[in-house]
Amino acid sequence: MQGNYDAIIIGAGACGLMCAAQAGLLGKRTLVLEKNDKPGAKILISGGGRCNFTNLYTSPENFVTANPHFLHAAFSQWTVEDTLSFFDTFGDIRGEEKTLGQLFPKSNKAKDIVAVFTRLLYETGQDIWLRTEVKSVMREGEGYTILLTREGENQELFCKKVVFASGGLPVAKLGASDFALKTARQMGLQIVEIAPALVPLTITGKDASWYTALAGNTIFSRVSNTRISFEENILFTHWGLSGPAILQISSYWRAGERFTIDLLPKFDITELIRKERLAGGKRTVGQLLNDYFTKKMVEAFGKYLPIGLKIASMGKADAKLIADTIHKFMVKPAGDKGYDKAEVMRGGVSTDELNPRTLETKKYRGLYFGGEAVDITGWLGGYNFQWAWASGFLIAQDL
Template identity: 40%
Template sequence: MDIDTLILGAGAAGLFCAGLGPPGALVLDHANRPAEKVRISGGGRCNFTNLHTRPEAFLSANPHFAKSALASYTAQDFLALVQSHRIPWHEKTLGQLFCDRSSKDIVNLLLAEATRAGAEVRLSTPIHEVGHDGARFTVATDRETIRARRLVVATGGKSIPRMGATGLAYRVAARFGLPVTETRPALVPFTFGEGRFADLAGISVPVAARARGPAFEEALLFTHRGLSGPAMLQASSYWREGEELSVALAPGTDWAAALRAARRASPKQALKTFLASRLPAALASHLSAELDLAGPLATLSEPRIAALARTLSDWRLRPTGTEGYRTAEVTLGGIDTTALHSKTMEAKAVPGLFFIGECVDVTGWLGGYNFQWAWSSAAACARALHDA
């Protein structure tokens, strides 16, 4: 079977590229349903983009690489497409846009656009081998070997293997001599040993969390295994094994001033009671035991107030690890951007070979940024396919 454009991966990036690209593309995927990560995203409502999308919200060995694609196809562009399909949506927080009804609306949009472009989506088709016969790219499946003039790889990373993640894109890159940066789970919960926070499981508090990157002021969720919630997921993309996390409880609070004011107003009040007025009671009890905060406020010396205020605004925690690819929302790292053209996503050394979406070393923050990268990188590739 000889075709012009073959796309590997019927996820967000692959389907979107099929809808924007030249007519008649063939999309292959080993899964039995398309766009499964789209379907489960956002609690079933799909956080399909973020109005605050900007290059600074993406991690990459080359922080400039994503600029061209993101500028050429923006969050407003995708929102306009959503509206043209009459999909009701809402802004939740921090520029995050969700479907009002279901993530299936976005899946149906992608399939409708691909159908309109004359693309064929072929599911339940395992890909065994990818190569080049000197004239065309070759892809061997269970049924046949397909030859294509252009090959687009949009098979994602390693995150959430139960949804079918395989790391195929990295093997294709290796087959054609393209470098791949270190890959690791990102946007993933942290684990701690010995059930450290088991007594707090289910409690959520606002924090400002930081690893080696920026501070993220969002919610922290205690779990039986450790720490989750948006703030922790964001910090996980910057964290490395053995490092500490910095967590500011009740961000914006001047803890030293609050402690002094409480000492003056209620000197007999217990420290734990004071903390419980600012934090969930169970967390106040946990901190009181962990920090040995027995006694009334009247016993607090100035040095102790200063030390306690530092702890509450910079609580240092050292995770034992993360939950790994099993629950990671995305894969950090991927196809080295030095090997790709930023305006087209085409491999510099292999004309006609393109990589888009999560498999590329461009990883966004939580909140719709990674879907926007899927749309933007797919659009850049589709323009190049039209021009070739």
């Protein structure tokens, strides 16, 4: 029985499920091992339960990785069109764009996505063992010995091909584990340093109360550092900053670094002040800012800016201070909210270790890594699932 599988797949998340389904469509037999009591736990809660399952504009530039070229092979073999046609064909699911190319099922139900896989796995005769935790994978002869606990009982399996689709560290309560990384390390594979990504950032120290006072306020902003820039909303919270633009920059942020926020990216405050002056400059700085920001935000600006000053009486230094504060607001986060609040993990098994067309390790025949375990981290907006589907597909072709 154990030897009859073409491959054993560890993890019934996005990558593992796609891998098993595609293997099934090719007439192969796989066994999926999953420690949770249901498949696709993360898919089910993704995108607020609606699952942002791909992004129309996916390209290698939307990923953080030590080697962006690696993705060309994967994305030429499995495209966004392939994702759309797969879910349409096997689940009658059509995507609806919400914003910035982000596609969600029209039904708005993530469970429809998981149902596609459970049905396909069943119809193509793939096995899935739930409540089964893999404890170790060891190379033995021409294959791998897998030690696991299944519903409390220890068991041993052997298979020539093993797929690590066991994800990364974010959200332990959804089954996240360092199992892929730990095993890769034991096998002498290189790991690119990991960190939480797409994660809210914390502010402590003397500025903390300023952020707390603004908790709940959202502002459309441009958040930039020396590497990248994102224009989307930011959200002030009791402990710091969140919202899509902050989650995006967090993937490019390193501890101790600063970044800037343009709090009014669609306007030039210097130009607005000039126009106000031409009109007599009778209003105060605060009144002008009121046209573009919430009352709460303008009050908060009072800590840094002379909001009571009449525009007509402003000097050059005042104008520069206002422009710098509005367009180059400097932020130095204390840290991030950690793996339990992160959407993904940055880093992972180095792409240098993998064949870009099959995701098989170069060192060990029959050993594959896909999905979040690999050093490929997508932006917010469906990119991570697109990588998970693509990597599952690629591996399946080689099983």
